[in-house]
Amino acid sequence: MEKAQFTVQQGWPEHHRKTVAALYEQAFGQKFRLAVPNQRQRIALLAQSFKPEYALSVIDQGRLVAVAGFQTPKAGFTSGIGWQGLVDLLGYVKGAWAALVFSLFERKPSQHTMVMDGIAVAEEYRGKGLGSMLLDGIIQQAQVQGFSKVRLDVIDSNPRAKKLYLAKGFKQVKREYYPYLNWLLGFSGSSTLEYSIHPQLSQQQGANLKAKSMPQKPAMYSTYAKEYDVAIQDNIYNAHYERPSLQAMLGELAGKTVLDLGCGSGVYAEYLLTKGAKVTAIDSSSEMVALVKQKLATQLTVYQQDLASGLPEEADASYDLVICPLMLHYLQDLNPLFVDVKRVLKVGGSFVFSTHHPMVDIEASPSGNYFATEQVTEMWDTVGKPVEVSFYRRPLSALITALTDHEMVITELSEGKPSEALKTISPEHYQRLSEHPQFLFIKALA
The missing domain is CATH 3.40.630.30 (Gcn5-related N-acetyltransferase (GNAT))
Known part of the structure; x- marks a missing residue:
């Protein structure tokens, strides 16, 4: 039938x-x-x-x-x-x-x-x-x-x-x-x-509503994908603050199956491979996926997908570790992704991610309400020129609830620590990041 x-x-x-x-x-x-x-x-x-x-x-x-x-x-x-x-x-x-x-x-x-x-x-x-x-x-x-x-x-x-x-x-x-x-x-x-349930909308109204409710793919990760790849290799916030802080939470990687969400140009994927992990990488930007394929194609599985819809291509209980570096703030609703992260992790597997620090993003809040989840648009100069980037800020409680609602238990929380090398490269930035954290790092057990 x-x-x-x-x-x-x-x-x-x-x-x-x-x-x-x-x-x-x-x-x-x-x-x-x-x-x-x-x-x-x-x-x-x-x-x-x-x-x-x-x-x-x-x-x-x-x-x-x-x-x-x-x-x-x-x-x-x-x-x-x-x-x-x-x-x-x-x-x-x-x-x-x-x-x-x-x-x-x-x-x-x-x-x-x-x-x-x-x-x-x-x-x-x-x-x-x-x-x-x-x-x-x-x-x-x-x-x-x-x-x-x-x-x-x-x-x-x-x-x-x-x-x-x-x-x-x-x-x-x-x-x-x-x-x-x-x-x-x-x-x-x-x-x-x-x-x-939304009222009946015309096709054009529906398209307009969708456009308003989701940030557009930032030009930073599409138009300027190659420039971004070059910039993050040795910059302050990615190379000397975010990466060493998140990598410190990953544990032993040899022989582990790892899913890299929001893989960008493949910097984390390359690190994971050098540590002996078997890697699958996903990003919503086709330009970033092309860069990863160009650099690491024969060494891993990589594909393009909008992570706002979860992980429909991934099998249950197939990963020891899921990482998600600086990507969650581009999602308005964390639930579709988090329910699938829990699903694809093996029992006892870990979910490790970094995101904007809630207390930092409140400074850019359109409403001034710390507890609101809201879209913020800023100009970033990561690639050496001002580029408009839209993302979502949310309170710490929203992140914690998204994990606990999907039966994941937080085992480690950090606000990051700059690398010792940064003390020599830029003492000013080293002191600032040591006293005023910019990102939040969480490790949760499935």
């Missing part, structure tokens, strides 16, 4: 009610088991409680094979599970207990936010894109009904679903841990994700 043969529809014919209940119980019975231990009773409860007008389904050759529910302030897919129904089915004591347990999982929609009530796909139909189709349908349904957001919760024991939601553009807004309840609930944490 091909994905194109399937069609998403709203609701379902009444004779499918028990099928929907069995399908939903199969997907979410782990949550409901604590409230209603008997599987037959769980299915009966679900069957009588569902409101099909608050659901989307996929029916293949007369068989219902997938369903997704949603909630609005008016009602929802499972809103028929009420106190009286539980008492009628289970008796007063067990019904009261079930009501208490169900309240733990209750998520309220709002005037502007639709809540998704879960996706269930028949086992033999998984991997055919039905979950993705239903998710698109929920988002479309929310847009048609005038909601500005779709919210959902995903438990930590379902990473496959979370990966789908993030790939669809959902952003994690909250993470909850309750390991002490693992024995009771069957899982120890959950994430709340939200999808923001």
Whole structure:
């Protein structure tokens, strides 16, 4: 069967009610088991409680094979599970207990936010894109009904679903841990994700919005790529401050698989290779990638890609180390990249990066609000002439949260130290960088 043969529809014919209940119980019975231990009773409860007008389904050759529910302030897919129904089915004591347990999982929609009530796909139909189709349908349904957001919760024991939601553009807004309840609930944490719905835009308006929300590729790394490569070989901020500080955090490299994000002209890649690492390098600038290929083509894998969209070409658990020198401040949203960094790292692997120091960038803040993540445009003379560069400044808390939300643990944090050679080359810069750090360096464990 091909994905194109399937069609998403709203609701379902009444004779499918028990099928929907069995399908939903199969997907979410782990949550409901604590409230209603008997599987037959769980299915009966679900069957009588569902409101099909608050659901989307996929029916293949007369068989219902997938369903997704949603909630609005008016009602929802499972809103028929009420106190009286539980008492009628289970008796007063067990019904009261079930009501208490169900309240733990209750998520309220709002005037502007639709809540998704879960996706269930028949086992033999998984991997055919039905979950993705239903998710698109929920988002479309929310847009048609005038909601500005779709919210959902995903438990930590379902990473496959979370990966789908993030790939669809959902952003994690909250993470909850309750390991002490693992024995009771069957899982120890959950994430709340939200999808923001934009009003319908014309193609040109959409292009304009995208152009405004993302900094253009700086001419520094395209038009002046060769000049930049020459400049950073032995300059103050890159060669004598950033590189020695980040390299000090890398540890033993011989035999390690390393992913170099924002590889630029290949200075780090070359260093990694000399230390015996196996290197893959990625940069958003085709000009920089061309320089790396020119210098190191036979020694590593290198390709061009916009890192704002994550690492779709990289396999799970394939790297011992991921480095990202002075690149993260070009990304407005760190989540797509960080979720993939966590994914591609082996267990116990490290993510090491440098970025602008939050206390330095606040001086250039358009709003003056330290806690804002905002675009800044400056003129830099790195290549010997003024070149306009746009980047994003963010508070330290935003960096830390981006790591912890994706289950990475900070093991080292540094504000950098200039090389001893700089003391001779430029005593003034050595003293300034020793007293007023410009960059932040973080090492996190996957």
